[in-house]
Amino acid sequence: MSGHLALGSHHVAFGFEIEKKGKTPPWVKQVHGVDWIRANTQMASGEPMAADAVVTDRVGAEIYVYTADCIPVLLASHQSGTRPAMVAAIHSGWRGTMKGIVPNVLKVWPAPLEETRVIIGPALGNCHFEVRQDFIDEFTAVHPDIDSFLEKRDGKTFFRHFDFVCDRQLAEIDESQIDRTSAICTYCSTPELPSFRRNKSTDPQIRAWIRIEHSH
Numbered sequence: 462m463s464g465h466l467a468l469g470s471h472h473v474a475f476g477f478e479i480e481k482k483g484k485t486p487p488w489v490k491q492v493h494g495v496d497w498i499r500a501n502t503q504m505a506s507g508e509p510m511a512a513d514a515v516v517t518d519r520v521g522a523e524i525y526v527y528t529a530d531c532i533p534v535l536l537a538s539h540q541s542g543t544r545p546a547m548v549a550a551i552h553s554g555w556r557g558t559m560k561g562i563v564p565n566v567l568k569v570w571p572a573p574l575e576e577t578r579v580i581i582g583p584a585l586g587n588c589h590f591e592v593r594q595d596f597i598d599e600f601t602a603v604h605p606d607i608d609s610f611l612e613k614r615d616g617k618t619f620f621r622h623f624d625f626v627c628d629r630q631l632a633e634i635d636e637s638q639i640d641r642t643s644a645i646c647t648y649c650s651t652p653e654l655p656s657f658r659r660n661k662s663t664d665p666q667i668r669a670w671i672r673i674e675h676s677h
């Protein structure tokens with residue numbers, strides 16, 4: 462799955478690709494936290510820094526995160542005046558969502574949110590994000606009001622993770638700016654996308670990438 466956004470004088474390319482571990486070197490060591498790095502220089506050699514989001518305004522730099530049930534969130538905003546175009550790739554698993562990685566990146570986002578576009582990638586959907594009481598306890602300790610994001614079916618409870626991120630954490634961004642067409646369930650997707658819950662493995666994984674293209 463891949464696409465293009467026309468944003469003012471720039472185009473932004475993005476995609477979600479199935480990839481074997483080790484094919485492309487990671488920008489960051491993903492730790493389900495809330496830290497982000499700015500990727501304005503060449504990818505560092507050696508150990509990448511612990512972080513769960515990469516942001517850049519560097520034209521031509523492809524930034525990305527890896528997921529396999531966690532939500533990949535891509536952000537893009539266009540150039541305006543002295544403000545450069547900017548993109549972000551965010552890894553938001555339920556722990557990162559609970560701690561607030563997406564709101565944390567929005568705090569440093571330079572563009573007005575009404576000019577910010579969001580692309581949500583494949584992740585564990587409502588249909589398969591079954592949760593147990595320990596999850597509910599841990600999550601409600603931070604977000605006491607998640608009841609409306611829990612769905613009960615056949616005596617089981619499911620977490621509406623996509624909706625929590627889009628309706629709660631991206632609430633200031635208009636729905637029309639949020640592209641959810643790639644936000645399908647990894648577990649039951651056909652053809653099969655990498656799902657940790659299904660495969661008990663994060664190899665292969667989804668590489669969620671975004672890049673500001675050179676303007677023409």
Ligand SMILES: [Zn+2]
Pocket residue numbers: 586587588589646647648649650
């Ligand atoms: Zn599903």
